[in-house]
Amino acid sequence: MWTHAHHRPRPRHPGGPAPRLHLRAGIVRLGSPAAQRTFGHTAQEAERTRFMAFNQGFYNLFLALLAVGGVAVGLAGATTVGLTLVFAGVGSMLAAALVVGISSPPHRSAALKQGALPLLALIALTIHLL
Template sequence: MIILATVVVTLAAVIHVAIFAMESISWAKPSVWKRFGVKSQAQADTVRPMAYNQGFYNLFLAIGAFIGVILVGAGAHEAGGALVIFTVGSMLAASIVLITSGRGYIRAALIQGTVPLIALVLFIISLVS
């Protein structure tokens, strides 16, 4: 079970690296900012600093998840497990906050939060079994 859990945690981290790339690296492309519901170049330019910052939050959570998985694999189950639970729990919490931002964000919240939810459940099950 721990192998499946760490694979799903890794997938959640990869998704958050992709979100980082869109928000912090590729934001200038209309095809990217339109995915986030931004309607015009002027709005994209206004939102850009916030997207840049938010992208790094996603990257830091992904890094935490990667490090947690590495620690678990190296036998540091308590430290790695704590880091994994914190990071995927934070990813899940962020998706819940996103849902509260408006109905237009439900799809994005599901993309952002479903894999971390599965990872969290699998990881906790693997710890107690």
């Protein structure tokens, strides 16, 4: 399925830039105006939740590594293992976005941003498999 002879395009980074941006915003720039707009927090809320954001940033990084590792493993020839890792990584990202969107109406915009790229990756992978 993931052979060089197959001419369908494959997603390069299934989780896209979102996990990396959330990691950076959650760890380095949580109190910045851009991060406050993205997450809908005030500077005071950002300071109170800094450790949670730090943890969440690494959680997102590990999901992205799972997905990117799946691509690498799949391209190396272990297609089933690779697809499993990619689907687990981006599927978890999308599930987290759905939980936020369903449970917190004020954060639906952030949930849409969080879930858009994983959803597109899942659609692309599904089309690729058909």
